[in-house]
Amino acid sequence: MDHQAIQSIVEEVVLRLTEASARNHSVPMAVSARHCHLSKNDLEALFGEGYELTKKADLSQPGQFAANESITIVGPRGSLEKVRVLGPARTMTQVEVSQTDSVRLGVKPPLRESGDISGSAPITLVGPKGSLYKNEGLIIAQAHIHMTAWDALNFAVKNGEFVKVVVEGERPVTLGKVLIRVSPRYKLEMHVDTDEANAGFITGKSKGKLIKYEETV
Incomplete structure (x- = not known):
């Protein structure tokens, strides 16, 4: 052979x-409960110029952490408070909710792979130093x-x-x-x-x- x-x-x-x-x-x-990933620019818009996330606890995925910071997300029908921000800051802002959350907010986010936010649902973010309306970024994670x-x-x-x-x-x-x-x-x-x-x-x-x-x- x-x-x-x-x-x-x-x-x-x-x-x-x-x-x-x-x-x-x-x-x-x-x-994975509802949470938010923020870009550096959006983090500063919500928490103040030069603001850096502070670590509350490490997550299971290497290098990822739950921050002490949280925001409120607002939709046409209602809002959700104390939505945890995950770190570190990313290149784009993404908010992940469940279908039940979306009903409460009055929005229809698509089911997407994390990172695929093109054409996703709009959402308003409220922090201690400001608020933002995002034309896209709200998804239900696959x-x-x-x-x-x-x-x-x-x-x-x-x-x-x-x-x-x-x-x-x-x-x-x-x-x-x-x-x-x-x-x-x-x-x-x-x-x-x-x-x-x-x-x-x-x-x-x-x-x-x-x-x-x-x-x-």
Whole structure:
């Protein structure tokens, strides 16, 4: 048997072992409540010139933190106070809410991947030093899984792929169209919003089983 044939067999075995391993692996989960990412300019407009966010607590994703600062977001029908700002400051402002929040605000934000705010819903932001009307930036975040390239290999998935996640428990639930996001900056974790968490009694201690669409539960 020549070297190329042996290499092909080895690669096939590794692939099959990886796929089998992925089917048995679970994904830790986190519940993402309503929050806001602010650009540097918008941060200063709301909190004052030269203002810097102050850290309240580190988040699970490396380099990310919950700030002590919060804002009020205002829609045509109502408002939500004490919306947590997450740091560090970004290049663009994005506000993430649940569908329940959107009803209270009287707005219709699209379901989007974080960072995709083009043509999203408008929202007014109110801080201690000023207010802003944003023509776009309000979204409902697509349920997603952060992972490294090694995790992606282990689960046999790729960046941008959609999968299903089964969460067992007191109220079992299957979440569909969960987006895979791969980056060396990430730590393995699935993020759902409060509506999704409430539907399945999901907490920060929950784990889900990743299922590729061609597989059966």
